[in-house]
Amino acid sequence: MAVETIRTACPLDCWDCCGMIAHVEDGKLIKVEGDPDHPITQGSLCIKGRKLVDRLYHEERVLTPLKKVDGEWVPVTWEQALREIAEQMRQAKTEYGPTAVMHHYDYGSSGLLKNLEGRFFNLFGGFTDTIGSICWGAGLEAQKYDFGFGKSHDPEDLAEHTDVIVVWGRNVSVTNMHMMPFLKQAMSRGAELVIIDPLMTDLSAKAVKQLQPRPGTDGALAVGMARHLLDLGLIDRRFVEEHAVGFAEFVEYVQTWTVEQAADVTEVPADDIRWLAERFGSGKAVTTLLGLGLQRYANGGNTIRLIDALAAMSGQVGRSGGGVHYANQVHRFDYQTLMKPDARTDYRAFTKITQADEILAVQETEQPVKVLFVTRGNPVAQLPETGKTLAAYHSIPCKVVIDMFLHDTGMIADYFLPCTTVFEEEDIMYSSMWHSYLAYVNPVVEPQGETRPDWMILQGLAEELGFGAAFGRDVHTWMEEAMVPLQADGITREQLQQNGFIKAHEEPVAWADYQFGTPSGKYEFASTLAAADGASSIPVYEEPVESPRRNRELARKYPYHLLTIHPRRSLNSQHYHVMKMPERPVVEISAFVAGETGLADGDLVRVYNQRGEVLGNVKIVSGQHKRTIKIEEGWWGSRGTALNLLTSNRRSDLGIGSAQYDCLVNLAKA
Ligand SMILES: Nc1nc2c(c(=O)[nH]1)N[C@H]1C(S)=C(S)[C@@H](COP(=O)(O)OP(=O)(O)OC[C@H]3O[C@@H](n4cnc5c(=O)[nH]c(N)nc54)[C@H](O)[C@@H]3O)O[C@H]1N2
Ligand SMILES: Nc1nc2c(c(=O)[nH]1)N[C@H]1C(S)=C(S)[C@@H](COP(=O)(O)OP(=O)(O)OC[C@H]3O[C@@H](n4cnc5c(=O)[nH]c(N)nc54)[C@H](O)[C@@H]3O)O[C@H]1N2
Ligand code: SF4
Ligand SMILES: [Mo]
Secondary structure (H helix, E strand, C coil): CCEEEEEEECCCCCCCCCEEEEEEECCEEEEEEECCCCCCCCCCCCHHHHCHHHHHHCCCCCCCCEEEECCEEEECCHHHHHHHHHHHHHHHHHHHCHHHEEEEECCCCCEHHHHHHHHHHHHCCEEEEEECCCCCHHHHHHHHHHHCCCCCCCHHHHHHHCCEEEEECCCHHHHCHHHHHHHHHHHHCCCEEEEECCCCCCCHHHCCEEECCCCCCHHHHHHHHHHHHHHHCCCCHHHHHHCEECHHHHHHHHCCCCHHHHHHHHCCCHHHHHHHHHHHHCCCCEEEEECCHHHCCCCHHHHHHHHHHHHHHCCCCCCCCCCEECCCCCCCCCHHHHHCHHHCCEEEEEECCCHHHHHHHHCCCCCCCCEEEEECCCHHHHCCCHHHHHHHHHCCCEEEEEECCCCHHHHCCCEEEEECCHHHCCEEECCCCCCCEEEEECCCCCCCCCCECHHHHHHHHHHHHCCHHHHCCCHHHHHHHHCHHHHCCCCCHHHHHHHCEEECCCCCCCCCCCCCCCCCCCEECCCHHHHHCCCCCCCCCCCCCCCCCCCHHHHHHCCEEEECCCCCCCCCCCCCCCCCCCCCCEEEECHHHHHHHCCCCCCEEEEECCCCEEEEEEEECCCCCCCEEECCCCCCHHHCCCHHHCCCCCECCCCCCECCCCCEEEEEEC
16 A cells, blocks of 8 residues: 655644644554655654654544533533533523633644634624633733734744854753754854753753753843943944834833842852853844743743843844744734624633633622633643632533543533544644744544544534524635735745645844834833833833742742743643653752752652642752752643642733742652
8 A cells, every 4th residue: 555645734832833744554644754845844843743643543532522421421422412512502691691601722733723713702792711821921922012022033044143042941952842953053153052041951061151040030130131231331222222212211220230139139140140241242143042931930021021121232133143032923814804803792801820710700690601611722731720720610510622632621521522633634834933834734534533623513513503604614715714914925825735834924034124013113122012001111120929039938938949841742731641651740859959858869759839739759950050840741630640739820920921930849758
């Protein structure tokens, strides 16, 4: 039997958005490989991408709709499931209005057509939405205030033009591995690599220097550097005068700091602060690669704004080889036409991060939540304060989860509707995190069992509810409607399908024309939008909430910083049942912490704070910030580790983001 190859793309919530080639034999997907023709991802896939095949054929994959009856799952027909769910929705709407139906979603798939969920709930008449982002909300808002929105340079610009690469809180080789060849190319030209991270990463050994701030204090680090640049007069005068507003106000704030003060707050030596500041201000091209880790703090938005300001004042914005890379929000789809927000008559927004509190607060009122839909997410595992999420979700009488696996959230549902994987559907993939290529997803195999694409499930429900015709188009028409704004650049659906991938935005150097997307059209050191939102117009440093300097009492009880960073071998919670994982998390601690706690390698340890506790096995590692502990996230509570019992559902300062890394814990031998 001949092997057929089909071009598709990785749907996972990742910077890279890889081009993929599926190998199909006899109707069965036998493997996927990286698409060698893809200009950015160049033929390689990470283990998570390759293991998507195992997710497709996994023995635990749910292949028929399920209904929970007396605590047990019972397979039901699509007809029955959709009829009964529609009935519950209708009843809830009649009694309490459409906002009695709530939708939580995350980015389990980066497909364009996944946005049809919004169309469904808008046509239903409205719903309770969850807004903000537990992933990167704070940083997005920060860059909106400073630049207008987040935009990145082409990866090639970094490879060819940067002199100094500052990897600031991004775990590049683990979470963004296709950046590696571009970094290597820059370094082989002589570019210097600097890491700013409390933890050691794979790249640490290749760096000329690593700065290790106390977690959550990077804003103070940026202010310290800014102060040194002011002292030396290393400011890009033309930029701050012609292309920016509010620089004088920002300077006034920076003058209230000294480098020594910044060193004291961050625990980074003053000489290192000066050393790095001089790299920013010495005429060299400095690329800053921000990660998402450093904004998952109560002060995360201001952290990103302070780093933006440092780069801006030193002339790194709009310059080849420079830039502050956080997001790349350049994809111009027509989401309005796809999602029809005008169709709704009622709407209520909870936030992703605090939804548990918000649900519990309305359940005894006239506007309760009666039906919950969860799509493309596993909030019971991934939201902070797991106990609260469970209590809130248990208070909702009808919970519908659309997914492939009975994970922590699936388990507590009343109806589980099995959807197709990327290999069984047609879509367009893109990532707003890094490069600007779109990729086409071609169907590779027939849907397994009775699984259906999300849109088809929603179409069925829309028909039951009487708005099937308004919801329905067909896959190609939806794509074409959403792609109308791209046609101006000659990008069409057919062409994208034919090529497999297309670069959707041409601008090798972000903001090179200095036409910013802010209200003033300039870079805003002082942001009118921030002020209008009730935030400080200029970025300012505040201590993280769970900090020895802000809350001594708390830090006495829980003296260690816990970073629950993204796992090497899973995309959040999505691969824990697919890969061989240890029974419990590895808890990486320093020799210093080992000394203080008497823990030794391999010890069973209780990691605990005022919110909860988890068990893990100790591994003593060297080099990291000495009071900082690392545990990879993504664990399944239903398999013994509910890691987010430890994290708080406090919001970040800007953008309704997460503060899950703003977290103190203690350790004890179990
Ligand atoms: N393998 C893998 N890849 C992934 C994912 C995955 O789960 N697994 N998830 C994807 C998703 S959803 C996302 S959002 C991205 C996340 O991608 P990243 O932002 O790279 O990942 P994080 O794990 O959030 O944190 C990155 C780094 O931030 C550091 N950090 C934490 N706190 C601080 C701080 O206060 N200051 C500084 N300077 N550094 C700090 C951590 O030590 C860590 O090395 O990755 C995507 N790619
Ligand atoms: N402690 C701690 N918690 C964290 C983080 C952290 O660093 N530390 N990181 C946070 C971040 S950055 C993120 S992005 C969130 C992630 O939070 P989630 O997005 O909730 O987590 P995932 O584990 O990626 O779950 C995605 C789910 O979508 C499903 N899925 C995949 N494709 C489709 C599809 O096409 N249709 C449907 N219906 N379902 C699909 C998958 O099977 C999976 O169950 O977690 C956050 N939580
Ligand atoms: S998870 Fe990211 S790096 Fe891995 S294959 Fe998918 S897009 Fe590529
Ligand atoms: Mo994320």
